[in-house]
Amino acid sequence: MTQRVLVTAGAGGIGKEVARAFAAQGAKVCVCDIDAPALEAAAKEIPGLVPLVCDVSKRPDIERMVAAAAEALGGLDVLVNNAGIAGPTASVEEVDPEQWEAVMTIDVIGTFHVTRLAIPHLKQSAAGSIVIMSSVGGRFGYPNRSAYCVAKMGLIGFAKTLSRELGRYGIRCNAIAPGAVGGERIERVLQGRADAEHKTLEEERTAAMSIQSVKRFVDPKDIASLIVFLTSDAGKSISGQILPIDNDAQTSAY
Numbered sequence: 001m002t003q004r005v006l007v008t009a010g011a012g013g014i015g016k017e018v019a020r021a022f023a024a025q026g027a028k029v030c031v032c033d034i035d036a037p038a039l040e041a042a043a044k045e046i047p048g049l050v051p052l053v054c055d056v057s058k059r060p061d062i063e064r065m066v067a068a069a070a071e072a073l074g075g076l077d078v079l080v081n082n083a084g085i086a087g088p089t090a091s092v093e094e095v096d097p098e099q100w101e102a103v104m105t106i107d108v109i110g111t112f113h114v115t116r117l118a119i120p121h122l123k124q125s126a127a128g129s130i131v132i133m134s135s136v137g138g139r140f141g142y143p144n145r146s147a148y149c150v151a152k153m154g155l156i157g158f159a160k161t162l163s164r165e166l167g168r169y170g171i172r173c174n175a176i177a178p179g180a181v182g183g184e185r186i187e188r189v190l191q192g193r194a195d196a197e198h199k200t201l202e203e204e205r206t207a208a209m210s211i212q213s214v215k216r217f218v219d220p221k222d223i224a225s226l227i228v229f230l231t232s233d234a235g236k237s238i239s240g241q242i243l244p245i246d247n248d249a250q251t252s253a254y
């Protein structure tokens with residue numbers, strides 16, 4: 001079976017690696033993203049990729065995008081809800097409420113709308129599967145990242161609910177919880193923490209490694225491999241789970 005796959009926010013970062021891994025398996029892949037030039041570049045890099053511009057904070061954009069993706073792919077077997085912003089680094093008392101709400105709008109409400117609209121298409125699939133991107137922050141709380149923690153913990157509840165609701169239609173849903181992933185984003189997050197804590201970037205990097213058994217950042221390719229496995233026939237008995245991929249992080253606070 002040729003899988004028909006939609007990856008949100010797939011023009012860069014982890015999402016692009018996920019799109020690349022599915023395409024390498026022979027899947028038909030559509031990615032949406034807010035960044036049109038990055039989408040164009042991704043479409044050049046990954047043969048056959050269907051790029052769609054969409055801001056997942058905007059419901060009309062999502063409505064157009066999901067319909068266009070299902071049409072371009074001829075249906076939908078796999079939805080990878082990857083879109084999510086890291087949000088502000090500040091205490092609950094001091095955080096900018098607009099920035100806090102923006103995290104809910106993109107990470108939680110955006111995931112809800114994409115999924116809601118994808119379900120009718122997934123029901124037509126012989127092997128529908130949804131993956132939701134949580135985080136190590138969705139398993140442990142940590143200071144100064146309340147919006148992200150709330151969003152990523154909420155998404156675990158969403159994944160478990162979807163698994164219970166959709167199992168009867170043969171649709172599986174799992175959440176994955178990556179730890180600190182190598183790449184540009186982690187550099188921004190570490191810099192934010194360093195600024196908030198009045199530390200250097202190197203001090204933050206050392207602190208980040210101190211909470212993991214395996215002392216390296218997660219390779220985005222490994223996350224892509226996990227998602228390809230979970231949504232494949234080999235993963236057909238796995239649903240309603242949270243799968244950490246985090247080099248054995250014992251906490252997300254340090």
Ligand SMILES: NC(=O)c1ccc[n+]([C@@H]2O[C@H](COP(=O)([O-])OP(=O)(O)OC[C@H]3O[C@@H](n4cnc5c(N)ncnc54)[C@H](O)[C@@H]3O)[C@@H](O)[C@H]2O)c1
Binds near residue numbers: 035056085135177180
């Ligand atoms: N990088 C990490 O360390 C890490 C760890 C755990 C979980 N995650 C989660 O993995 C997912 C991807 O993270 P990443 O590091 O690849 O992200 P990233 O910051 O590299 O961004 C990936 C893509 O999201 C797009 N995007 C941003 N806002 C958007 C919007 N409103 N609508 C559509 N697209 C939008 C960007 O244009 C970009 O192409 C997120 O949900 C994130 O929370 C990341």
